[in-house]
Amino acid sequence: MIYGFLAQLVQMTLILVLSPLLTGLVRKVKARLQRRRGPSVLQPYRDLRRLLGKEAVIADNASWLFRVAPYFVFAATWVAAALVPTFAANLMFSWSGDLIAITALLGSARFAMALAGMDIGTSFGGIGSSREMMIASLAEPAMLMIVFTVALIAGSTQLSTIAETMLNGHVGLRVSLALALIALIIVAMAENGRVPVDNPATHLELTMVHEAMVLEYSGRHLAMIELAAALKLTLYIAMIACVFAPLGMASGPGEIGADAIGAMAWLGKMAAGGVLLGVAETSVAKMRVFRVPNFLGAALMLGLLGVLLLFVSRGM
Amino acid sequence: MTEVVSIVPALFVLALAGVLTARLPAGRVLIYGGSLVLCAGLLLAGFDALTSPVQHLRLPLGLPWIGTNLRLDALSGFFLIILGLGGGGASLFALGYGRHEHHPERVLPFFPAFLAAMAIVLVADDAFTFLFGWELMSLTSWALVMAHHGEAGNARAGFVYLIMATFSGLALLLAFGMLAGPLGGYAFDSMRAAHPGMGTAAVILVVALIGAGSKAGLVPLHVWLPLAHPAAPSHVSALMSGVMTKIAVYGFIRIVFDLLGPNQWWAGTVVLALGGITAVLGVLHALMERDIKRLLAYSTVENIGIVFIGLGLALAFRATGFQAGAALALTAALFHALNHTVFKSLLFFGAGAVLNATGARDMETMGGLIHRMPRTSFAFLAGCVAIAGLPPLNGFASEWLTLQAILVHPEMSEWGLKLMIPVDGAALALAAALAAACFVRAFGIVFLGRPRSEAAAQARETDSWSATAMLGFAALCLLAGIFPGVAIDAIAPVARGLTGARMPEQLTDAWMTIAPVAASRSSYNGLLVFGFVTASILLTVAVVHRLSRGVRRGPAWDCGFPDPTTASQYSGASFAQPLRRVFATVVFQAGETVTMPPPGDNRPASIVRRIRDPIWDTLYLPLGRGVGWVADRANKMQFLTIRRYLGFVFGALVVLLMALTIWQ
Numbered sequence: 002m003i004y005g006f007l008a009q010l011v012q013m014t015l016i017l018v019l020s021p022l023l024t025g026l027v028r029k030v031k032a033r034l035q036r037r038r039g040p041s042v043l044q045p046y047r048d049l050r051r052l053l054g055k056e057a058v059i060a061d062n063a064s065w066l067f068r069v070a071p072y073f074v075f076a077a078t079w080v081a082a083a084l085v086p087t088f089a090a091n092l093m094f095s096w097s098g099d100l101i102a103i104t105a106l107l108g109s110a111r112f113a114m115a116l117a118g119m120d121i122g123t124s125f126g127g128i129g130s131s132r133e134m135m136i137a138s139l140a141e142p143a144m145l146m147i148v149f150t151v152a153l154i155a156g157s158t159q160l161s162t163i164a165e166t167m168l169n170g171h172v173g174l175r176v177s178l179a180l181a182l183i184a185l186i187i188v189a190m191a192e193n194g195r196v197p198v199d200n201p202a203t204h205l206e207l208t209m210v211h212e213a214m215v216l217e218y219s220g221r222h223l224a225m226i227e228l229a230a231a232l233k234l235t236l237y238i239a240m241i242a243c244v245f246a247p248l249g250m251a252s253g254p255g256e257i258g259a260d261a262i263g264a265m266a267w268l269g270k271m272a273a274g275g276v277l278l279g280v281a282e283t284s285v286a287k288m289r290v291f292r293v294p295n296f297l298g299a300a301l302m303l304g305l306l307g308v309l310l311l312f313v314s315r316g317m
Numbered sequence: 318m319t320e321v322v323s324i325v326p327a328l329f330v331l332a333l334a335g336v337l338t339a340r341l342p343a344g345r346v347l348i349y350g351g352s353l354v355l356c357a358g359l360l361l362a363g364f365d366a367l368t369s370p371v372q373h374l375r376l377p378l379g380l381p382w383i384g385t386n387l388r389l390d391a392l393s394g395f396f397l398i399i400l401g402l403g404g405g406g407a408s409l410f411a412l413g414y415g416r417h418e419h420h421p422e423r424v425l426p427f428f429p430a431f432l433a434a435m436a437i438v439l440v441a442d443d444a445f446t447f448l449f450g451w452e453l454m455s456l457t458s459w460a461l462v463m464a465h466h467g468e469a470g471n472a473r474a475g476f477v478y479l480i481m482a483t484f485s486g487l488a489l490l491l492a493f494g495m496l497a498g499p500l501g502g503y504a505f506d507s508m509r510a511a512h513p514g515m516g517t518a519a520v521i522l523v524v525a526l527i528g529a530g531s532k533a534g535l536v537p538l539h540v541w542l543p544l545a546h547p548a549a550p551s552h553v554s555a556l557m558s559g560v561m562t563k564i565a566v567y568g569f570i571r572i573v574f575d576l577l578g579p580n581q582w583w584a585g586t587v588v589l590a591l592g593g594i595t596a597v598l599g600v601l602h603a604l605m606e607r608d609i610k611r612l613l614a615y616s617t618v619e620n621i622g623i624v625f626i627g628l629g630l631a632l633a634f635r636a637t638g639f640q641a642g643a644a645l646a647l648t649a650a651l652f653h654a655l656n657h658t659v660f661k662s663l664l665f666f667g668a669g670a671v672l673n674a675t676g677a678r679d680m681e682t683m684g685g686l687i688h689r690m691p692r693t694s695f696a697f698l699a700g701c702v703a704i705a706g707l708p709p710l711n712g713f714a715s716e717w718l719t720l721q722a723i724l725v726h727p728e729m730s731e732w733g734l735k736l737m738i739p740v741d742g743a744a745l746a747l748a749a750a751l752a753a754a755c756f757v758r759a760f761g762i763v764f765l766g767r768p769r770s771e772a773a774a775q776a777r778e779t780d781s782w783s784a785t786a787m788l789g790f791a792a793l794c795l796l797a798g799i800f801p802g803v804a805i806d807a808i809a810p811v812a813r814g815l816t817g818a819r820m821p822e823q824l825t826d827a828w829m830t831i832a833p834v835a836a837s838r839s840s841y842n843g844l845l846v847f848g849f850v851t852a853s854i855l856l857t858v859a860v861v862h863r864l865s866r867g868v869r870r871g872p873a874w875d876c877g878f879p880d881p882t883t884a885s886q887y888s889g890a891s892f893a894q895p896l897r898r899v900f901a902t903v904v905f906q907a908g909e910t911v912t913m914p915p916p917g918d919n920r921p922a923s924i925v926r927r928i929r930d931p932i933w934d935t936l937y938l939p940l941g942r943g944v945g946w947v948a949d950r951a952n953k954m955q956f957l958t959i960r961r962y963l964g965f966v967f968g969a970l971v972v973l974l975m976a977l978t979i980w981q
Contacts, residue, residue, distance in 0.1 A: 056866045060873035062767060064687045066698075068868075072861075076853035080846065096836055097828075097845040101717055102708060106846070108753060109707040115757045116698075119887065122684065122766030123875040127887020130761065134754035135895035141753075142746035145720070149742055153727055158839040217874055221865040225857070294899040301743070308739040315727045315735075 005093040008260060012092055013083040015264070016239070020082075020231040021045035023238070023275050030279025045231065049224050057220030060121045070117035071218065071225035074110040078229040081106040082236040086243050088263035089251035090161040090168075099158040100148045104141065107192070107236075110229065111137055118214035129214030132290060136198065136210065139297035140191045143184055146304025150181040151244055153311040160240075164247040177307035182245055184307070187300035189237040191293070193230070196282040198293050201230070210290075238274035239267070246270060318372040318389045320362040321397070321440050324355045328433035331355070332426050339422035345415045348425045352432060353408035359436060360401025366394025367810055373442065380445050386504050388442035391810040392575070395651060396439050396567045402793075403560035403658045404432045406786050410666045411552040413782030417673050423464040424550055431457040431556065435564050444493035444503040451489060451568070455482035455532075458561060461553045462545045474544035481531050481541040488528030489568070495521050496576055508576045518577060522584050525572040526591070532565035534618045535625060536595040537932045542618055543602070547610030547678065551669025554610060558617040559662035563654050566624055573632070574647075574815045585633025586733040592629050593737075593744035596622030598932075600751040601904055604758070604896055605928055607889050608678045609668045612759055613661065616704065619748055620657045623719060624650045626741050630722050631816065633734050640818035642726045645833050648808045648820050649718035655804060656711040656797060660703040663790035667697035670783055671763060674776035680759070680889045685768040689776040694764045696787035701756040703794040706749045709847035711797035714831070716749055717841055718805075721833045754896060762889040769883050799843040802831050890926065897928075905929055 025042035032039020059067060081103045086095060098106065111133065118130035152158040154175065155166040166172060191198045194211040201211070215226050243250070249266025251259035288296060331351045338344030366372070366389045376385040389397075411428070418424055434457055437450030459482065463475045495517055496508045513521060531538035542562075546554045573580065599618030606612040627650025634642035670693045671686060672678055687694040703710035723742040729735050768774035778784075797804055802823030809819040823831050832840040873879050901907035907928045914920045 053861065053864045054866065057868045058871045058874075059868055061870050062685070062688070062873070063870075064765070066687065066765070072854045072857050073850070075857055076850045079853050080849045083849075094845065094849075096830060096840045097842040097849070098708075099839050099841060101720055101839075102713075102841050102846065105706065105708050105713050105717075106850075108705075108750075109702070112702065112705060112707055112753055112757060116761055116765060119757075119761035119765045119892075120687075121873050121875075122883065122886045123873055123879070124885050124887060125876060127761075127766075127892060130757065131887060131892045131895055134757050134892075135899060138747070138750045138754050138896060139899070141750035142743060145746035146743060149724060149739070152724055152839075157837060158721070158724065159837065162837050216876065219874075220868075221861050225861070290895070291898060305739065305743050308742065309736065312727050312729075312735045312739045315729075 008089060009083075009093040012087055012089075013079070016082045016085075016087060016235055017079060017228075017232065019268075019271070020235040021049060021228070023235050023271055024231045026272065026275040027234075027279045027282070030276050031283055034279065034283040045227070049228060052219075052224035052227070053221050055220040057222050059219070059222070060217055062121060063217070064120055067117050067120040067217075068222070070113045071222040071229075073113045075225040075229040075232075077106050077110040077113070078232045078236070081110075082232045082239070084160065085236055085239045086161055086164050086250065087239055088267045089260050090164045090247075091252065092161070095161045096159065100152065100160050100163070101145070101158055103160070103236075103240075104144050104148065107233065108137070108141060114214060114226075121217050123217065125209070125213045125216045128209050129211065129216070132210045133214055136191050136293060136297065139294055139301055140188050143297060143300040143304050144188050144192075146301060146308055147181045147185045147188065150177050150304060150307040150311060153308065154178065160243060164243050164250055165252050167244060167247045168250060168252055177310050178245070180303045180307040180310075182241075184300040184303040185241060185244075187296060189241065191297055191300075193234045193237060195278065197285050197288050197296065200287055235271070238271055238278070242267065242270040242274065318362075318374050318387065318440075320358055320365075321389065321436060322374060322376075322387065324358045324362070325433045325436050327355055328352070328429040328436070331429035332433070335425035335427075335429060336422075339425045344425055345418075345421060346412065348429060349408045349411045349415060352429050353405050353412070355429075356401045356405035356408060356432065358401070359397050360405060362389075363394045363397030363399075363401055366397065367391050367807055379449070380503075383443050383445055383503055385446050386442035386506075387440045387446070388505065389440055391814050392567070392570065393439045395655075395808060395811050396563060397436070399563050399655055399658045400432070400435050400439065400560055403556060403563075403662050404435075406662050406666075406790055407552040407556045407559075409789070410555070410669070410783050410786035413780035413784075414550075414552055414666075414669055414673070416780070418550060420464065424461060424553070427457045427460045428553070431461060431553075435560065438564050439567060442505045444497060444505075444508075447568075448486065448490060448493065452486050454561065454564065455486065458549075458553070458557055462549045464550055464553075465548065468548070470544070471548040474541075474548040478541045478545040481538065485528045485531040488524050488531070492521050492524040492528055492572060495524070496572070505576060509578070512578050515581070518580070521577055522573060522580065522587070525569060525577075526588070529565045529569035529572070530591070532568070533562045533625075534595070534599075534621045535591050536598050536618065536622070537936055539595070539599065539618045540933060540937060543606075543611045543614040546614035546617070547608060551610070551665055551672060554613075554669070555662040555665035558614060558665060559658040562617060562621055563658055566621070566628075566654055570628065570815070580632055580636050582633055582636040582731050583733055585629045585631075585636060586737050588625055588629030588632055589737045589741050590629075592622045592625030592627075593741040594622070595619070595625060596748035597744050597751070598622075598904070600748050600755055601900055602930075604751060604755045604893050605901060605905065605907075607680050609671065609680050609759065609763060610665070610678050612680075612755070613664050613668060616752065616755065617657070617661055619752060620653065620661070620704070623716065623745060623748065624654050624657070626650075626745055627653060627719050627722060629741070630719075630738070633729075633738070634726065635816055637729060637731070637734075639726055640816050641820075641834075642722065643816040644812040644818040644820050645718070645725055646722035647812050647816055648805055649715055649722050651808050651811060652718060652801070652804050653715035656703070656715050656794075659790050659793045659797065660700045660712060663696060663700040663787055663794070664704065666783060666787045666790070667693055667700060670779035670787070671776075673779065675770070675772040677770070677772060680762045682770040683763045683768070683773045684766040684883065684886065685764075685773060686776055687764040689773075690764075690778045692784045693779055693787060696784070696791040697764065698760055699791035699794050701760045703798070705753040705756045707753065709798050709843045709850065710794045711801070712794075714798055714801035714841070714843055716745070718801075718833060719745060721839055724839075725834060751896070751900075758889060758892045762892065766886050767883045769886070769888075795847075799847045800829060801841075801843055802826070802829050805831060901928065905931065
């Protein structure tokens with residue numbers, strides 16, 4: 002009981018503390034691939050500390066929603082991230098939300114962020130919110146289709162149960178799963194505003210999605226948003242790892258040895274995910290905004306195809 | 318039962334009182350206060366009926382050889398709760414809102430009568446009483462739609478509504494006629510006992526779908542909703558969108574699930590297909606809309622689609638003998654119907670408050686109302702989050718249940734269902750995501766940003782009655798979202814009555830987690846999610862505020878080039894532009910024409926948006942033209958001699974006799 006509670010607490014802290022490191026790692030990899038030295042992997046922590054120490058300047062006509070939104074976005078993302086199994090399945094509160102709830106919690110966070118973008122009444126905020134919702138309107142259904150595929154194979158929408166099913170190795174190689182993996186990678190790229198969809202490194206000109214939406218934020222509010230973005234990236238990589246590569250994850254009753262192995266395996270998977278993301282981002286070019294719907298539409302169709310295949314192949 | 322039987326006449330008395338006292342200031346308080354109390358009575362009667370056995374009552378009214386048969390079972394009870402809740406909320410809101418009504422005599426008499434008519438539909442146990450209530454409901458609501466008949470477009474709205482209501486009544490009349498069979502058993506009990514053949518049952522299903530669907534707003538019969546719902550005063554709009562569409566859903570459930578008996582699996586496919594199309598098309602329309610009340614009416618169409626997806630799944634599972642799945646799907650549909658009543662009423666109240674404050678329904682003239690109307694904006698925000706299906710509010714709980722129902726049983730043998738269920742899953746997911754975009758737009762344009770007109774800049778907060786109604790419903794959104802188990806367990810008797818099974822009991826779990834099938838399969842705990850998010854926010858705020866240095870106000874940054882004119886903000890049309898480009902170019906054949914004069918030319922540049930409603934253009938316009946053409950031809954028959962008329966009568970007689978001979 003107490004161990005279970007501690008394990009849950011460790012999970013929440015681990016994912017929060019390590020997420021800036023992952024962002025730093027991705028930036029470092031990208032810098033090295035571009036033959037730059039790049040900042041240290043610890044730079045995101047320094048940025049956060051500096052932002053937290055600064056005074057927050059907000060516009061004269063900002064409402065309460067503008068000030069509450071960063072905290073809500075952060076909290077919702079954090080709770081969603083804490084529901085994804087990292088080093089062990091079946092944590093104490095893992096049943097309080099399934100994969101659909103995790104998707105929807107991220108949806109709540111996006112809802113708040115998009116509203117905050119419109120609060121000041123500048124054109125940059127509006128364009129960011131509008132495009133964010135356009136991308137979400139395709140990415141979210143695609144995500145749900147992926148959830149359907151995985152849930153139909155595992156017979157459950159609970160991430161813990163899914164991870165255990167995948168661990169048992171009775172699943173084998175399936176076409177639907179492959180389709181779901183491709184779709185999930187596309188969705189993850191879009192949801193995190195990574196390169197082919199959006200560029201997290203610049204503010205203006207080409208991108209104008211996520212960074213335009215948070216243009217008016219500064220100080221501690223911006224720190225919360227940056228941290229939430231890092232958490233979201235960690236969440237997606239952890240989710241891909243949990244569903245498609247659960248190797249090493251502890252699944253039985255809480256036990257320190259198994260959990261430690263799980264934690265090491267998880268760290269390894271996250272590092273691999275970060276490096277892969279950096280390589281992928283360096284090797285493709287950013288798309289025009291109106292090419293993005295085609296890109297995401299492909300994910301939606303792949304997901305739907307996976308689900309249809311599963312429905313059709315059952316009961317025959 | 319006795320409560321309902323005494324409340325309905327009391328509502329009619331209140332309607333009479335409305336005629337007499339409409340001009341007095343006390344009239345408003347009397348009518349709406351009385352409606353509020355009587356709706357509370359309906360609510361209690363509904364709760365009572367959920368748990369108590371079926372009650373019958375026969376009154377010596379109506380047709381002499383049938384009488385008026387009334388029946389109160391769990392299904393009627395559940396919808397009485399919806400009626401009591403929605404009607405009570407609308408009455409409370411109207412206690413304050415009705416003060417701004419210029420012609421109270423056009424609203425006050427019809428409001429209680431409308432409520433009474435809906436109550437009659439819910440407790441009717443024979444076709445005559447049902448149709449009497451149904452038509453009375455149409456007529457009273459039509460009168461309320463026409464309350465502001467002087468405003469542009471309202472007369473047309475009333476006309477279209479009247480046609481669609483007549484059509485719906487006609488379809489239901491046919492359905493009941495076929496259910497009653499050649500012996501004319503118009504009591505529901507004899508309809509339940511009779512089992513029509515497969516062909517007849519199919520026709521009854523389609524006719525019931527048309528009759529109830531056109532009242533509920535199923536595509537392609539939804540065209541009157543965005544016209545009529547906004548035309549009525551806002552508390553009546555709330556009642557029409559929030560409650561009357563649910564009465565239509567009740568009519569469908571009563572006829573198809575109860576009276577018709579067991580169904581074929583393809584019935585589920587038809588309902589699923591219509592539900593999926595309705596959900597997606599409704600929300601796409603809502604996204605393109607700039608009139609706030611029309612936007613809400615289109616969003617009602619979307620939610621009715623979601624309810625019908627649940628009903629279609631229940632029909633499919635029931636036909637394939639999977640009772641537990643049918644119970645899950647039906648519970649999801651009913652729960653979503655209840656939730657929609659709460660948040661759609663709330664949103665229409667909010668739209669009414671905004672309409673009063675700014676005098677406009679066009680979103681492009683609003684903005685910045687969050688500063689001027691803090692209570693309204695807070696409640697409206699809760700409604701937006703709930704209707705977008707986001708946790709921890711109630712819309713998510715019921716959409717989550719519907720998604721679980723889609724996933725619960727992939728092992729079907731029927732190909733129609735194998736293909737239709739996953740496609741509907743995608744449609745539901747798409748509709749939910751688009752609804753989020755739609756309500757970010759609605760809230761963002763109306764309440765956030767800078768005011769786009771002088772009226773919006775001078776807006777005043779609404780009165781306390783209205784605010785109480787809105788905040789109360791916002792609280793209900795939260796409560797139903799974090800304690801969904803209570804609602805699911807309350808619906809259990811309804812599901813048991815119609816599908817023969819029920820969902821597992823939810824409230825036995827110590828943490829109030831809901832698990833539709835088993836906890837290892839899927840579970841969601843709204844309370845814990847809400848608790849975690851709240852705790853994380855409080856913790857973060859406590860830590861961050863200790864570390865950092867406070868907040869300073871300054872002019873907006875806007876990348877160093879702030880524009881003082883409010884016209885430079887994103888408008889509703891510009892917010893929807895990317896979505897219009899992605900979705901509406903196909904569905905609505907949307908397009909833009911930009912006219913840019915060459916340099917040196919002083920004419921202003923312009924952008925013209927075109928959008929076509931495919932259903933109106935391909936179905937209703939040709940239909941209207943066809944009716945006009947036939948009417949023109951028939952018009953000639955008005956000016957014939959008596960000899961020719963007699964000839965017509967003779968000819969008709971011969972044709973009928975010949976038909977009879979061939980028949981036998």
